[in-house]
Amino acid sequence: MNRLAHGDDALATEELETDLLLEALYQRFGYDFRAYERVALKRKLHALMGMRQLATVSQLQDRMLHDAVTGAAVLRALSVQPGVLFDDPEQARSLRSVLGASLRASAAPRIWIAECAGVAEAWSLAILLADEELHARTEIFATVANEELLAGVADASIDVDCLPAYQENYLKSGGAATLADLFDIQGKRAVLQAPLRNRITWAQYNLVTDASFNEFQLIVCRQALADFGPLLRQRTLKLFYDSLSLFGVLGLERELDDSDTLRSAYQRLPAHRPWYKRIA
Numbered sequence: 272m273n274r275l276a277h278g279d280d281a282l283a284t285e286e287l288e289t290d291l292l293l294e295a296l297y298q299r300f301g302y303d304f305r306a307y308e309r310v311a312l313k314r315k316l317h318a319l320m321g322m323r324q325l326a327t328v329s330q331l332q333d334r335m336l337h338d339a340v341t342g343a344a345v346l347r348a349l350s351v352q353p354g355v356l357f358d359d360p361e362q363a364r365s366l367r368s369v370l371g372a373s374l375r376a377s378a379a380p381r382i383w384i385a386e387c388a389g390v391a392e393a394w395s396l397a398i399l400l401a402d403e404e405l406h407a408r409t410e411i412f413a414t415v416a417n418e419e420l421l422a423g424v425a426d427a428s429i430d431v432d433c434l435p436a437y438q439e440n441y442l443k444s445g446g447a448a449t450l451a452d453l454f455d456i457q458g459k460r461a462v463l464q465a466p467l468r469n470r471i472t473w474a475q476y477n478l479v480t481d482a483s484f485n486e487f488q489l490i491v492c493r494q495a496l497a498d499f500g501p502l503l504r505q506r507t508l509k510l511f512y513d514s515l516s517l518f519g520v521l522g523l524e525r526e527l528d529d530s531d532t533l534r535s536a537y538q539r540l541p542a543h544r545p546w547y548k549r550i551a
Contacts, residue, residue, distance in 0.1 A: 285313075285327075285328055286309075288327060288328035288329045288332070289309070289312075289313060289316070289328055290305075291328075291329070291332060292316070292328055292329075292331065292332040292335070293305045295332055295335070295336060296335070296345065296346075299335075299336060299342070300342065300346065300417075302346060302349075302416065302417055302477070303477070303479045303480060304349050304479075306479065306499065306500045306502055306503035307349070307498050307499060307500060307503065308497075308498055308499060308500050309500070311497070311498050312349065312498065315348045315349055316328060316331065316345075316348070316349075318348065319331065319344060319345065319348045323341070323344075331345070343419050346417050346419050346420075347419055347420070350386075350415070350416050350417060350419075350420055351386045351387070351388050351415075351416075351494045351495055351498075352388065352494075353388055353389030353390075353391065353423075354388035354389060354391045354392050355391045355429075355433070355437065356391045356394060356395050356398075356429065356433075356437040356440070356441070356450070357395050357437055357440035357441045357443075357444050357446075358391070358440065359493075360440045360441075360443035360444040361443075361444075361544070362493070362544055363395060363399060363440075363441075363444035363445070364443075364444045364445050365522075365544040365546060366396070366399060366491070366522065366546075367399055367402070367403065367444065367445050368540075369489070369520050369522070369540060369546050370399065370400065370403050370405060370489070371403060371405070372520070372540075372548075373488050373489045373518075373519060373520040373548075374405055374409060374488055374489065375405070376518075377488050377516075378408070379408055379409075379410070380405070380408065380409045380410075380488040380489070381409070381410050381411075381412060381485060381486070381487045381488060381489075382396065382409060382410070382411045382412065382487060382488065382489040382490070382491065383412045383414065383485070383487045383489070383490045383491070383514065384396065384411065384412070384413045384414070384491050384492075385414055385476075385478060385490060385491070385492040385495065385511070386414070386415065386416060386478060386492060386494060386495035387413040387414060387415055388493065388494060389420070389423065389424065389427070390424050390427040390429075390463075391429070392413070392493070393411060393413040393424075393471050393473075394463045394467070394468070394471075396411060396491070397411060397463065397467040397468065397470055397471060398441070398446070398448075398450070398453060398463075398467065399444075399446075400467075400470070401448075401453070401467055402445075402446055402447070402448065406466075406467060406470055409470065410470055410472060411470055411471045411472065412471075412472050412474065412485065412487070413471055413472070413473050413474075414473075414474050414475070414476035415473070415474075415475060415476070416475070416476070416477055416478070417475065418475060420475075421473060421474075421475045424473050427462075428460040428461060428462045429454075429460070429461050429462075430459060430460065430461075431456055431458075431459050431460065431461050432459065434450055434451055434454075434461065437450055438450045438451075453467065478495060478503075478507050478510065479503060479506075482510075483510060483513040483514040484514070485514065486514060486515070486516050487514055487515055487516065487519060488515075488516050488519045488520070489519060489520050489521075489522070490511050490514060490515055490519070490520075490521050490522070491522040492507075492511070492521075492522070492523055492524065493522070493523075493524055494524055495507075495524075496508075496523060496524055496525075497524050497525070504531075505531070505532045508527075508531055508532040508533065509532045509533065512532070512533045512536060512549070515549050516549070517549055517550075517551075518548060518549060518550070519548070519549050520540065520546055520547065520548055520549075521537065521546070521547045521548075521549065522544065522545070522546050522547075523545045523546075523547070524545070525545055526539075526545045527545065527547065535551070536549055536550065536551040537549055537550065538550045
């Protein structure tokens with residue numbers, strides 16, 4: 272019984288430590304993770320603590336507040352992690368099937384990648400648009416949650432040695448081009464060519480606190496909602512609804528259910544992934 276009580280006390284203490292760390296993160300840096308789903312959030316914190324050989328969340332908080340490098344590491348750990356080009360070929364194939372339907376009717380379509388997983392996700396979409404001959408008139412808005420992530424896209428590049436693996440996934444997604452032809456290669460690094468890269472506008476944007484900033488024909492949010500608690504998820508779904516044009520398409524990480532905000536305003540598209548058209 273004493274062991275059980277001790278275990279309960281330890282869990283309660285860590286929960287309090289986590290509350291304090293998240294409050295400190297908000298007060299010190301202005302980033303609000305307090306409504307995130309706790310199990311996934313604590314898993315990320317524990318992984319970071321293990322890397323830095325810290326025994327408690329309080330030790331991590333102390334280091335975060337007094338060491339800029341650790342503070343930046345905490346922000347990166349709790350944010351959407353960077354992906355690689357065409358890391359989900361089936362998702363990319365599904366996206367191909369909805370691009371034309373959602374964008375061709377608009378003279379100047381706009382796409383929002385919310386909580387973008389780095390340049391790889393944005394560049395993959397730009398390549399898909401080029402494949403569908405939609406890139407010249409489509410603008411991609413790729414938003415990330417904090418300055419650390421935004422700074423990382425400025426001089427981003429990919430490893431040339433990884434291109435063969437990316438090419439394989441690209442072909443699985445339905446592509447027919449040679450990826451190397453779409454990149455400027457300098458030594459061991461490769462950067463997406465300017466005509467495609469320049470269609471992407473990067474910005475810092477916080478799904479937790481910021482309001483709708485434009486109207487979009489397509490919104491893609493592949494990862495962030497999985498980390499959100501119930502109330503924050505519903506707020507974000509309302510934000511997406513307010514930002515999506517009528518008959519625009521919303522791509523999510525999982526299916527909407529009857530309890531989700533404005534579920535009745537969407538029609539499920541016949542795709543293998545959770546893609547929805549706004550119909551009301």
